[in-house]
Amino acid sequence: MIPNVIKPIVILGAILCIPLIMPAFFVSQIGSQGIIYGLIALGTMILAGYGGMISLAQITIAGSAAYTVAILGENSTSIHGYGLSYWIVVPIALAVAVAFSTLIGAAAVRTKGVYTIMITLAVAAAFFYFTMQNYAVFNGFSGYAGVRAPAWIGASSGRKFYYICAAIAVLSYCCVVYVADTPFGLSAQAFRDNEERARAVGFNVVTHKLALNAFAGLFSGLGGILLVWFNGRISPGSISVDVAIDVLVIAIVGGIRHPVGAFVGAILFLLLKTYAIDLVGAERFNSLIALVFLTIVFASPDGLLGLWRRVRHAAH
Template sequence: MSWVRSRQGIFTVVALLILVIYPLVMPRFWVLSIGSYSIILGIAALSLVFMSGYGGMVSLAQAALAGFAAYMLALATLTPSTNATGSAIGFALPALVGAVVAVVLTTGLGALFGAISARSYGTYFLMLTLALAVGFFYIVLQNYDIFGGHIGFAGILGPTGQPRENPALFYYICLATAIAAYLGLRYIVRSQLGLTFQGVRDNPRRMAALGYRVAAHRIALFAIAGFVAGLSGVLGAWYRGNVSPGIVDLSRTIDVLIVAVIGGLGYPIGAFVGAVVFVLMDVFASSISLFGFRFDERFNTLIGVGFVVIVLVAPDGVVGLVNRAWQSATHRGGGRRRAVDPLAAEAGLLAAPVATTSIAPSDPAGDATPSNQ
């Protein structure tokens, strides 16, 4: 095991070195539009992977939560006069204070979304969170007094001003936030609270029989995921400098799900791998030509085909694919399909393999049919 651990240690150090050196050697476009944006999208996907992997809750509301944080940041930091629609809301707080306010409020909204959806499972949970996301989109689209309607807000400045002024610094802020969120979740999943999430994921009925208020734990999970999505939303608002209903529309909602699935729903690190793959496809699909056929008008087709291929070839995502290839190459548990959580590599008492999440509805009342006595 120490061999594995040292191998993983070396891998982690090399990966971190690459991530740190990256903005120093790459052009601005690669630092911001590829690097920083991948990290921002990855944090949003991380919140979904956390919910689905450890709570069995596949939520479509994560983009809405991130977007809510962006709006709250705009309202907290802008002055009323910079409000594009001329409404008088805006608290002119410093960027970092505004960020804290936005993330705290988003955590609260996550709890509220949780309170609404915590008693539904599987497909019903998916549909409820989708309804919340779409509902939020229409609220910001149609409300001009608070959310600025279809225009939204512009002129949002981060603690370092515009990202383009110092791309490397903005990239480092994103990277540090992502690492903190990843390590924080990694800590929580092995805590008492994190174990309750996994118990609820595996068998909510048994959790109730052990003395747990299942709904309350699912609400807590949603709030934590809201916190993480809020981080993504704040960084995204600083990255773009503006917010508009476009950041919470249906395609953004689905993007987060696609990123998580590409990376592997059972793997927290997969959120970032998936984000990089997604952003690269998104940026370069239009400039690729295949057998003389150019995709500039049909780059969405290429993204869609890529997504389908990944789902068919690697249902547990790119990370799952790499993991299996690695395992069969090193002759250790070669045929195992079960997703083993990379977070749990240093297997202690509270290191759990992440169960593969299905979107199928689970019956919390198990054998609760009268014929089954």
């Protein structure tokens, strides 16, 4: 058994060594992209794992940040692209994501269960169709292309970009773990477990849920910014309902109550998406994803992280 003090060092060492031992394709398409989708799914994990609210709108929030970067920064389309400095664009994009997340939360915080899912799904679908049909702001179906990351971050296929993504992921993970043990995080877990009792002892549940939505929006917004830099473009296809469901699957498969589960689920999902097509063919790929998802959920409702803990405890 690895001592608890050594585990973070082993994990950090693995993160640092991946670009040195793996091909560039793996580093980019699995490593960098996995971290980006992990950040977006981290917002889903915060809401569901700590607040008991299942949201399908985290890719929508990420998309709002991505569109903000494309519109206020530089792009190769003939409209917008105001060329503002990234030191200005990034904070604005994060503020947009947090505000949008809070607004979505305001529409959903008084609901529970399937009603929360349906409201956030409706928001995700509405935003997708709005961006596809609106040309004045979002440039319709084509979206924005030619969006480049700052020079100091490097190209999306390079090691530097991977390390930047990894550093942001590590800081985000530490932030979420820290906040989970603060009075705010503990109160969120209290109304997750028993909302009526939390309200009876004096918690303002609605306010706490709104604050939790704002907190989750910060990480999904970070993922959206990195996503538009990674792809070099943003279009409605990047924030479709299919992708919203993929993000939820990532969070659940990894472990909905574990911050690191979002990244584990994203890596597994991208491994299957990238390599499984060669084994089963494109027409059966979604069936394989569904089969793996069902197998993991039936074996462990708490995802891969929960399954790993059960195996570890059984071994001891």
